[in-house]
Amino acid sequence: MSETSIEPRPWTSEPATTPDLEQQVEHARDAHLMLDPRPLEESNQQAIASMQRTSRLTWAVVVVLLGGVGMAAASWLIQIATGIGVTGLNNTIFWGIYIVNLVYFIGIGHAGTFISAAFRVLKFETRRPIARAAETVTLFALAAAALFPFIHLGRMWKAYWMIPYPNQRQLWPNPQSALLWDATAILTYVIGSILFIYLSLIPDLAMLRERTTGWRRVLYRALALGWRGTDREWSIQESAANIFAYAIIPVMFSVHTIVSWDFAMTIQPGWHSTIFGPFFIVGALFSGVAAVIMVMAVLQRFMKLAYFIRAEHFDAMAKFLLVMSFAWIYFYFAEVLTNWYGNLPPEMEILDLLMHGAAAPFWFLMLFCNIVVPVGLLWMRRVRRSPGVLFVIAIFVQIGMYLERYIIVGVMLGRPEMPFRWSSYTPALELIIAVGAFAFVASFYLDLHPRLPHHPALGGRRGAVVQWAAQGGPGVHERQVRPALGPAPGRELRYGRIPGTRAF
Amino acid sequence: MKARFLPVMCQQCGEAPCEPVCPVYATYHSTEENLNVMVYARCVGTRYCANNCPYRVRSFNFYEPEFEGALVEQLNPDVTVRSAGVMEKCTFCIQRIRRADQKATVEGRALEDGEVQPACAQACPPKAIVFGDASDPESQVAKLIEGNERRYQLLHNLGTKPAVYYLKGGASNV
Numbered sequence: 001m002s003e004t005s006i007e008p009r010p011w012t013s014e015p016a017t018t019p020d021l022e023q024q025v026e027h028a029r030d031a032h033l034m035l036d037p038r039p040l041e042e043s044n045q046q047a048i049a050s051m052q053r054t055s056r057l058t059w060a061v062v063v064v065l066l067g068g069v070g071m072a073a074a075s076w077l078i079q080i081a082t083g084i085g086v087t088g089l090n091n092t093i094f095w096g097i098y099i100v101n102l103v104y105f106i107g108i109g110h111a112g113t114f115i116s117a118a119f120r121v122l123k124f125e126t127r128r129p130i131a132r133a134a135e136t137v138t139l140f141a142l143a144a145a146a147l148f149p150f151i152h153l154g155r156m157w158k159a160y161w162m163i164p165y166p167n168q169r170q171l172w173p174n175p176q177s178a179l180l181w182d183a184t185a186i187l188t189y190v191i192g193s194i195l196f197i198y199l200s201l202i203p204d205l206a207m208l209r210e211r212t213t214g215w216r217r218v219l220y221r222a223l224a225l226g227w228r229g230t231d232r233e234w235s236i237q238e239s240a241a242n243i244f245a246y247a248i249i250p251v252m253f254s255v256h257t258i259v260s261w262d263f264a265m266t267i268q269p270g271w272h273s274t275i276f277g278p279f280f281i282v283g284a285l286f287s288g289v290a291a292v293i294m295v296m297a298v299l300q301r302f303m304k305l306a307y308f309i310r311a312e313h314f315d316a317m318a319k320f321l322l323v324m325s326f327a328w329i330y331f332y333f334a335e336v337l338t339n340w341y342g343n344l345p346p347e348m349e350i351l352d353l354l355m356h357g358a359a360a361p362f363w364f365l366m367l368f369c370n371i372v373v374p375v376g377l378l379w380m381r382r383v384r385r386s387p388g389v390l391f392v393i394a395i396f397v398q399i400g401m402y403l404e405r406y407i408i409v410g411v412m413l414g415r416p417e418m419p420f421r422w423s424s425y426t427p428a429l430e431l432i433i434a435v436g437a438f439a440f441v442a443s444f445y446l447d448l449h450p451r452l453p454h455h456p457a458l459g460g461r462r463g464a465v466v467q468w469a470a471q472g473g474p475g476v477h478e479r480q481v482r483p484a485l486g487p488a489p490g491r492e493l494r495y496g497r498i499p500g501t502r503a504f
Numbered sequence: 505m506k507a508r509f510l511p512v513m514c515q516q517c518g519e520a521p522c523e524p525v526c527p528v529y530a531t532y533h534s535t536e537e538n539l540n541v542m543v544y545a546r547c548v549g550t551r552y553c554a555n556n557c558p559y560r561v562r563s564f565n566f567y568e569p570e571f572e573g574a575l576v577e578q579l580n581p582d583v584t585v586r587s588a589g590v591m592e593k594c595t596f597c598i599q600r601i602r603r604a605d606q607k608a609t610v611e612g613r614a615l616e617d618g619e620v621q622p623a624c625a626q627a628c629p630p631k632a633i634v635f636g637d638a639s640d641p642e643s644q645v646a647k648l649i650e651g652n653e654r655r656y657q658l659l660h661n662l663g664t665k666p667a668v669y670y671l672k673g674g675a676s677n678v
């Protein structure tokens with residue numbers, strides 16, 4: 001095997017230099033959002049550069065967040081050792097913050113995959129940077145959400161009884177229980193989401209494999225599944241991702257509907273409502289879109305990805321958020337109006353509690369966060385294009401949607417049919433665990449996200465390998481092509497032929 | 505305003521909302537006795553049943569039950585002490601029902617009316633609680649509720665078919 005015979009083509013970080021060219025580039029990017037006239041290699045390097053830096057500040061934040069996670073874990077241990085009594089729950093309000101967090105995080109997790117899949121189905125050219133941000137949010141939010149059913153259980157060490165497993169007494173879980181539907185739907189969604197995200201990551205992982213060293217290279221190599229970027233691989237990946245996109249959207253709708261049925265299937269006043277399914281879906285998308293906007297803003301600001309995540313992307317997402325706000329208002333209005341007009345005593349007690357009672361501050365704050373802030377601000381183009389302002393609006397939406405779930409669980413449960421059982425709920429230890437869950441998501445995001453390619457343009461362009469192959473010619477060893485790919489020390493021959501030149 | 509006292513124990517609903525929601529069948533319907541039965545050992549503590557009980561009569565073991573000193577000696581040997589994290593509810597003293605039923609079976613006869621008394625009925629000095637087999641028209645309970653215009657059920661509009669009947673105040677209106 002001959003040593004390298006082709007001179008390395010030096011990669012330069014200098015962008016197009018002449019002002020004239022610079023203008024042309026800008027013009028082209030305005031005309032086609034995803035068209036990137038820079039050389040592929042250059043934009044890849046740009047994306048990678050943002051991945052390899054982990055600043056001291058980031059580490060400090062991660063340490064603080066992990067401290068929060070540790071406190072939450074300790075609290076959970078205390079709860080397991082002592083009993084659910086360490087929470088603020090009582091014999092009227094049996095569900096609290098844990099269920100609120102479950103619904104909240106699942107809601108966030110929904111938007112991610114939905115946005116990504118919907119963009120794919122609708123063939124949005126702008127999808128890529130948003131899609132990757134959205135998918136990562138899904139992953140971490142689902143990881144947090146999956147913990148809460150277990151934290152919630154009175155005897156979490158018996159949780160496996162809810163799984164159908166063969167046992168001597170032939171005891172099975174109860175298929176009539178909405179909780180079982182819920183677990184099934186969520187599990188389906190988690191597996192589907194992971195596969196869907198992974199599918200779209202493979203080309204990027206392969207690209208990283210080519211460009212990293214050490215343990216990262218080992219990791220990326222395992223994850224890339226031997227991806228070479230041939231035309232055939234691209235078309236298989238493309239159609240697989242499309243099938244997944246079409247399949248995951250109905251799954252997503254079903255999951256949040258079924259989560260809402262945990263409430264709607266009961267006869268608890270305030271919960272027993274046919275509108276809950278679509279209402280929860282809208283709520284999930286509302287908070288989820290806001291979460292994706294927050295992540296986009298953070299990436300754009302701190303990861304130096306302004307080149308990829310542009311004002312147009314924020315504008316599109318802000319419009320989506322505005323639409324979701326309107327949809328949420330519509331459903332909530334319909335729900336409250338029917339209850340109010342119906343004038344049934346148990347429902348009226350709840351409305352009274354929300355409008356004039358102890359829960360009024362929560363209720364009005366929720367309306368302010370979910371209606372006044374987004375509807376009042378998002379109609380302005382300037383606001384929609386400013387990541388900072390959007391970030392603040394998104395935080396308001398998060399607060400509003402969290403309160404919405406809190407009102408459904410923690411407030412409404414306190415007004416059962418029998419007045420002598422009325423009660424109120426003040427969270428105690430579960431607050432630490434709830435905060436810990438947010439820290440868990442944030443620290444995972446800060447810690448892991450930089451290790452994942454957060455921008456699918458990273459080599460995610462069809463024909464990339466074919467292009468390199470053209471520089472090496474057929475039958476050339478990888479090592480000879482490598483100079484075009486950038487540095488990769490110590491690699492031996494991997495393919496006998498250049499991928500893309502081989503007849504499959 | 506008139507204070508009224510209503511002992512509200514589990515109503516042993518014929519169509520119990522608490523039953524279908526349990527993911528592990530820890531609470532189910534015993535058709536033979538028309539009772540809502542709770543299998544404590546099977547409970548994982550989702551607390552879903554308690555949320556769906558419109559009477560909110562279930563109570564949860566938020567802590568491990570503790571009995572000070574000699575109080576341990578008074579625990580009922582027929583009933584296990586349930587651990588923390590398990591849902592509790594009134595069983596209509598099913599251990600007494602089962603014991604009397606088995607005794608009657610061994611002796612080869614039917615269970616007599618009044619043979620089984622739950623602890624609450626036994627303890628009530630003015631005998632305000634009457635327990636028996638409502639499906640037997642000769643029983644004391646059946647006679648009390650049959651055609652009695654004072655009788656009512658709690659939240660009967662929900663269609664839970666409670667097995668407990670209350671009698672409205674008569675002349676004294678208490």
Ligand code: SF4
Pocket residue numbers: 513514515516517520521522523540556557558559560561562593664
């Ligand atoms: S009263 Fe409540 S706990 Fe008892 S059977 Fe009815 S729903 Fe179940």
